[in-house]
Amino acid sequence: MMSFHLIITKKQKPILLLSIIQLIYLFSILTKSQSTLCRTSCGSIPIQYPFSIDDGCGSPYYRFILSCSDTQKLELRTPSGRYPIHNVSYIDPHIVVTDPFMWNCEDGVNYRPTRPFSLDTSTRFKLSSQNQYIFFNCSEEKVIVKPKPVFCEQFPEHCDSSCDSASYLCRHLPECSFAMSGSSCCSYKPKATESLRLMLEYCTSYASVYWRNVGAPQLYDQVPQYGIRIDFDIPVTTRCLQCQDQSKGGGGTCGFDTQTQSFLCLCKEGNFTTHCNDHENARHSRNVHVIAGTVTAISAFGALGIGGGIWYLKKMKAKAPVTCGVQSNENRLF
Structure with a gap:
C-alpha cells in the first residue's frame, strides 16, 4: 500500500506552526x-423571540432577517436592501422601518427618485393595514387625482380607484410646518400592492405613513407618523x-x-x-x-x-x- 509523508523544512516549521496557532486562537x-x-438588545431596541441577531437564536422563520451594526443600529434585511428599524413591539407584534429613499419634509418640492421596497415571503411578515401612502407630482393622465366624496369614509371599498388630493395627510403633513394642496400631493390606500407599484410608475416620489396608536380617547387614538409598519407572527x-x-x-x-x-x-x-x-x-x-x-x-x-x-x-x-x-x-x- 502506497503511503504519503508530509516533508516540512526547518524554515517552514515556524511559519506553519504560527499559522496553526493563529487559526486555533x-x-x-x-x-x-x-x-x-x-444578545437581548441592539442599541436601545430589545431583541426577543422570535427575532435574533445571533444565528441559532430565535425562530428559524426569521433567520438572517435582523442585523445589528457595529454602531448598534438595528436593520431589517429584505430582498430590496437594508432598512433602519425605528422600533419593535412584541405586545402588538410589529416593527416600523424607515426607507431612506422616501420623500421627507426637508425635500419639499424637490422630489427624489425612489426605489421599490419588498418583503421576503418565506418569513411571517406582512404589510400592515395601518399603512397609508402619499404620492407626489403624479401624472393626471395616468392616475385619477381628485378629492374623494364624503361617503368614501363609510364605503372605502367603492373609492379605491382614485388618489385623494384633499386628504387629511396632504393638508396636515406629519412633522412638517407646511401643507401641500392640489395635484402635487394625494393619498392612496389600495387593496392590492400591485396597484402601488403602478402608482409609483406615474408619480415622482412617495412617503409611507402609518397610524400609531397612542392610547388617547377614541377620536384621537391614532396619530400619523412616517415609516412602514410591518406586522409579524410569533410562533408559539x-x-x-x-x-x-x-x-x-x-x-x-x-x-x-x-x-x-x-x-x-x-x-x-x-x-x-x-x-x-x-x-x-x-x-x-x-x-x-x-x-x-x-x-x-x-x-x-x-x-x-x-x-x-x-x-x-x-x-x-x-x-x-x-x-x-x-x-x-x-x-x-x-
Whole structure:
C-alpha cells in the first residue's frame, strides 16, 4: 500500500506552526463569542423571540432577517436592501422601518427618485393595514387625482380607484410646518400592492405613513407618523414555552440547530432539546456549549478546515438578504 509523508523544512516549521496557532486562537474567539447566550438588545431596541441577531437564536422563520451594526443600529434585511428599524413591539407584534429613499419634509418640492421596497415571503411578515401612502407630482393622465366624496369614509371599498388630493395627510403633513394642496400631493390606500407599484410608475416620489396608536380617547387614538409598519407572527410552541419556564431550570432561550433547524433550548449549561433541566440529553449537550452546535474542541490540523468554514459562513450571511425567500406580488410594496 502506497503511503504519503508530509516533508516540512526547518524554515517552514515556524511559519506553519504560527499559522496553526493563529487559526486555533481565531476559532477560540469565535467559540467563546458563540458560547454565550443570545444578545437581548441592539442599541436601545430589545431583541426577543422570535427575532435574533445571533444565528441559532430565535425562530428559524426569521433567520438572517435582523442585523445589528457595529454602531448598534438595528436593520431589517429584505430582498430590496437594508432598512433602519425605528422600533419593535412584541405586545402588538410589529416593527416600523424607515426607507431612506422616501420623500421627507426637508425635500419639499424637490422630489427624489425612489426605489421599490419588498418583503421576503418565506418569513411571517406582512404589510400592515395601518399603512397609508402619499404620492407626489403624479401624472393626471395616468392616475385619477381628485378629492374623494364624503361617503368614501363609510364605503372605502367603492373609492379605491382614485388618489385623494384633499386628504387629511396632504393638508396636515406629519412633522412638517407646511401643507401641500392640489395635484402635487394625494393619498392612496389600495387593496392590492400591485396597484402601488403602478402608482409609483406615474408619480415622482412617495412617503409611507402609518397610524400609531397612542392610547388617547377614541377620536384621537391614532396619530400619523412616517415609516412602514410591518406586522409579524410569533410562533408559539410547547417546547419554547417549556424552555422559557422558570421552574424548569431558570428559564432558557428558544433557539434552533443551524444545520437541521430543529428546536434547541439554549441554556448556560448547554443546548437541550426541551428545557434547561433536560438531564436525558445532558451527556450529549455537555460537549455542545455553543449556539449552532459548534464543537468546543479542535485539533491543530482541523483548524485549517475551520478557517475555510468561517469564511464560507460569512459569505453565506452576506448573501442572505438577497437570496433568502421568494418574492410575490402579495408581499411587495411596489
